[in-house]
Amino acid sequence: MPSFRLAIAVLPPLVLAPSLSAQELGEERAREAEIVVLGRGLDETPAAPAYDTITIGRDQIVSAPSGRIEDVLGAVAGFQQFRRSDSRSSNPSAQGVTLRALGGNATSRALVLLDGVPMADPFFGYIPLSAMAPERLGAIRVTRGGGSGPFGAGALAGRIELESAERAALAPLSASLLANDRGETEASLGLAEDLGAGFVAADGRWDRGKGFFTTPAEDRVPATARAAFDSWSLGLRGVAPLSETIELQARGLVFRDDRTLRFEGADSSSEGQDASLRIVGRGEWQFEALGYVQARNFSNVVISSSSFTRVLDQRNTPSTGLGGKLELRPPVGEDHVLRLGIDYRRASGELQEEAYSAMSGALTERRRAGGTNTDFGLFVEDDWSLGDLVLTGGLRADRTTVADGFYRAVDADGVLVEDTVAPDRADWTLSWRAGAAYDLSAALRLRAAAYSSLRQPTLNELYRPFVVFPVVTQANAALENERLVGYEAGFDLTPAPGIEVSLTAFDNEVKDAVAxxxxxxxxxxxxxLPAIASRGVEGGLSVTRGEVRFDGTLAWTDAEVEGSGPSADLDGNRPAQTPRWAAGASLAWTPAPGWMLAASLRHVGAQFEDDQETDVLPAATTLGAYAQMPLTAGLSLVLRGENLTDERVVTRNDGGSIDLGAPRTVWAGIRFGY
Incomplete structure (x- = not known):
C-alpha cells in the first residue's frame, strides 16, 4: 500500500509554519508522509476464521465471463438468486439472493453490504445487481451462515461483503468497450486521482442490448419479445485522512435499469440514488461510524399471456432507506477484541398501480399500498485469544417495528373496493452467536460455530400482491419475522504451500420462513411456514502453482419444509427454487504481466419451481471463458465467452410455460488501464 503526503506538506514552509526549523519541518513532513488511507472499514477480528468464509480477489472479480457481479458470486457454491436468470433477463424484483439453499421467495435472505452499507431495495428486498460493476471492487467476502452479530439484522443465510478497490488497484484512467455476437455493448470508464493524502475515484458503466428470446422457439407468438436491457450507473468515492489514525470515506451511486421480459410492452425499470459517509478510527480506541440514505423506485408492466394486452401497470413504487451504524472497539487487553455498538435501519415506500381488463383493456382498479419498517439493534461481541485457540461470543437485541401499513383499491369510477389498514406492531428479539477456531498445527485449523439471526419481512411481502400471469400471489400484512438457528463445524487445511482445502458441515433451521x-x-x-430445515456440506479447494490458479467449491444441501395447519400438505417437501447440488470452479493462467487466460464452470442441480413439487427446473452446467492479452502499454484485447456449450438453462417453469437463461454468447473488446 503506497503512502500519500498531505497537500499541506508541499507548500512553502514560510507560509505553513514560519516558526519551524529546517530539521523540525523535515520531521513534520516525515510524520505526515506516514498517513495512509485504506478506504475500507475496520479489520476482521481474530475470530473471523471461526465462520465459513470465502474471499474472492480482484483478478477473479474482473475476469467473469459475463462481466456481471452475479456471475462472480456464482463461484461460491450455495449462492443463488431466486431465479437462475442474470440481471439482464429477469425482473429486478426477482433478484433476491440467498445462501445454503434457504430460498423460496424473491427476497434476499443474505445480507449484501457495499462498503458496509446494506444494498437491498427498501421496498422489495432485491439487490440491484446491475448497479454493482465488478471493476469497482477490490474484494468480496462471502460468509455462509454465521448469524447477524455486529453486522446488522438480515444476515439470515449469511453475509456478502463487497469492498471497493483500494487506491493502489485503480489506474488514473481505466476504460473498456466490448460487444457481443448479438450486437450488445458494455462500456465503462474510471478515473482515480490522489488528493493530498487521500484520493477520489469516479466511474461509470453502460450496458445495453436487444437481448435474447427467453421464450423457447416453439412457444413464441407475434407478441413475444427479446429480453432487451439498458442499464447505466455512476459512482463517486472519496477518502481523506482527518488525522493520523482517522479517515473519512464518502460514496455516492446513481443508477437506472430498464428491461423487457417475455412480451412486447412488458417493461420494467429500477433506479436509485444512494449516498453514505463513514468515519473509521484505527487508533487505540478503534471505531466505525456509518450513515447512509437510499432513494429507490421501481415500475413494471404485466402483459397477459393469453390476450397479450396490459393487465397491470405498477407504474410507481418510490421507497426510501436510511440508517447507520456505530461500532466501538475499546482497548481491553492484547488477548481480547471487544465490539460494542448500535445500528438502525428504516425502510418506507408506497406502491401505486393500475389493473386493466385482459379482454377490453379498460381500467378496472387503482391500487395503493405501503408502510414503514424499522430495526434498531444493540450488539456486543468479544474475541478471546488463548494461544492457538480463539473463542468468540456475542449477543444482539433488535427492536423491529411494522407501522403505517395499508392497502387501498378503488374501481375505475373511484368507488372503494378494499381499504385495509394493518395494525402497527413492535417486538424485541434476542440473537446470539458463538464460535471457536483452533490451530491444531501450522497446516490445520479446526472450527465450530452456533448462531441465531432474524429477517424482517419486506414491505413488498407484507403489502404488495403481484401477478406472473395467470398466477396471482397475495400479500400478507400479518407475516412474522423469520428466525434462524444454526450450527456448523469444519476445518481449513493447508497440506502444502499453495494448496488450501476447506470443509464445513452445517445444520440450519428457519422458523416462520416466508414462502x-x-x-x-x-x-x-x-x-x-413453521420452518425450513437445511442441512448439508460445503467444500472448497484452492491450488496455486506458479502462474496457474484453481479455485473450486461444492455444496450439497438436504432441505425440507416443516409444514402444519394450512401448510400441512407441504410437510417434507423440498422448498421451491432450492437445488440439492451446486458447484463452481475456475482455472486461471497468467503467463506474463497483463496476460490472463481463464475458464469457469458453474453447476446448479435440479430444483422445483413451486412449493407443490409439480414443475421441475432441470439441472444445468455452464462453461465460461475469459482471455486478456496485452496489445500496447496499458491496452489489452479482451475476449469472453458465456455458456459456451449452449446449455439449455430453464429459469422458470410454470405449468409448462418456460423461460430460458442466456444462450452461448461471445464478447470481444479492449480494456485500458486495468
Missing part, C-alpha cells in the same frame, strides 16, 4: 404458498391453481399467498 409463496399455493392456495389454488392460479392463486398463492405469502405465508409463514
Amino acid at each position: 409463496n404458498v399455493t392456495l389454488a391453481p392460479d392463486l398463492r399467498q405469502r405465508q409463514n
Whole structure:
C-alpha cells in the first residue's frame, strides 16, 4: 500500500509554519508522509476464521465471463438468486439472493453490504445487481451462515461483503468497450486521482442490448419479445485522512435499469440514488461510524399471456432507506477484541398501480399500498485469544417495528373496493452467536460455530400482491419475522504451500420462513411456514502453482419444509427454487504481466419451481471463458465467452410455460488501464 503526503506538506514552509526549523519541518513532513488511507472499514477480528468464509480477489472479480457481479458470486457454491436468470433477463424484483439453499421467495435472505452499507431495495428486498460493476471492487467476502452479530439484522443465510478497490488497484484512467455476437455493448470508464493524502475515484458503466428470446422457439407468438436491457450507473468515492489514525470515506451511486421480459410492452425499470459517509478510527480506541440514505423506485408492466394486452401497470413504487451504524472497539487487553455498538435501519415506500381488463383493456382498479419498517439493534461481541485457540461470543437485541401499513383499491369510477389498514406492531428479539477456531498445527485449523439471526419481512411481502400471469400471489400484512438457528463445524487445511482445502458441515433451521404458498391453481399467498430445515456440506479447494490458479467449491444441501395447519400438505417437501447440488470452479493462467487466460464452470442441480413439487427446473452446467492479452502499454484485447456449450438453462417453469437463461454468447473488446 503506497503512502500519500498531505497537500499541506508541499507548500512553502514560510507560509505553513514560519516558526519551524529546517530539521523540525523535515520531521513534520516525515510524520505526515506516514498517513495512509485504506478506504475500507475496520479489520476482521481474530475470530473471523471461526465462520465459513470465502474471499474472492480482484483478478477473479474482473475476469467473469459475463462481466456481471452475479456471475462472480456464482463461484461460491450455495449462492443463488431466486431465479437462475442474470440481471439482464429477469425482473429486478426477482433478484433476491440467498445462501445454503434457504430460498423460496424473491427476497434476499443474505445480507449484501457495499462498503458496509446494506444494498437491498427498501421496498422489495432485491439487490440491484446491475448497479454493482465488478471493476469497482477490490474484494468480496462471502460468509455462509454465521448469524447477524455486529453486522446488522438480515444476515439470515449469511453475509456478502463487497469492498471497493483500494487506491493502489485503480489506474488514473481505466476504460473498456466490448460487444457481443448479438450486437450488445458494455462500456465503462474510471478515473482515480490522489488528493493530498487521500484520493477520489469516479466511474461509470453502460450496458445495453436487444437481448435474447427467453421464450423457447416453439412457444413464441407475434407478441413475444427479446429480453432487451439498458442499464447505466455512476459512482463517486472519496477518502481523506482527518488525522493520523482517522479517515473519512464518502460514496455516492446513481443508477437506472430498464428491461423487457417475455412480451412486447412488458417493461420494467429500477433506479436509485444512494449516498453514505463513514468515519473509521484505527487508533487505540478503534471505531466505525456509518450513515447512509437510499432513494429507490421501481415500475413494471404485466402483459397477459393469453390476450397479450396490459393487465397491470405498477407504474410507481418510490421507497426510501436510511440508517447507520456505530461500532466501538475499546482497548481491553492484547488477548481480547471487544465490539460494542448500535445500528438502525428504516425502510418506507408506497406502491401505486393500475389493473386493466385482459379482454377490453379498460381500467378496472387503482391500487395503493405501503408502510414503514424499522430495526434498531444493540450488539456486543468479544474475541478471546488463548494461544492457538480463539473463542468468540456475542449477543444482539433488535427492536423491529411494522407501522403505517395499508392497502387501498378503488374501481375505475373511484368507488372503494378494499381499504385495509394493518395494525402497527413492535417486538424485541434476542440473537446470539458463538464460535471457536483452533490451530491444531501450522497446516490445520479446526472450527465450530452456533448462531441465531432474524429477517424482517419486506414491505413488498407484507403489502404488495403481484401477478406472473395467470398466477396471482397475495400479500400478507400479518407475516412474522423469520428466525434462524444454526450450527456448523469444519476445518481449513493447508497440506502444502499453495494448496488450501476447506470443509464445513452445517445444520440450519428457519422458523416462520416466508414462502409463496399455493392456495389454488392460479392463486398463492405469502405465508409463514413453521420452518425450513437445511442441512448439508460445503467444500472448497484452492491450488496455486506458479502462474496457474484453481479455485473450486461444492455444496450439497438436504432441505425440507416443516409444514402444519394450512401448510400441512407441504410437510417434507423440498422448498421451491432450492437445488440439492451446486458447484463452481475456475482455472486461471497468467503467463506474463497483463496476460490472463481463464475458464469457469458453474453447476446448479435440479430444483422445483413451486412449493407443490409439480414443475421441475432441470439441472444445468455452464462453461465460461475469459482471455486478456496485452496489445500496447496499458491496452489489452479482451475476449469472453458465456455458456459456451449452449446449455439449455430453464429459469422458470410454470405449468409448462418456460423461460430460458442466456444462450452461448461471445464478447470481444479492449480494456485500458486495468
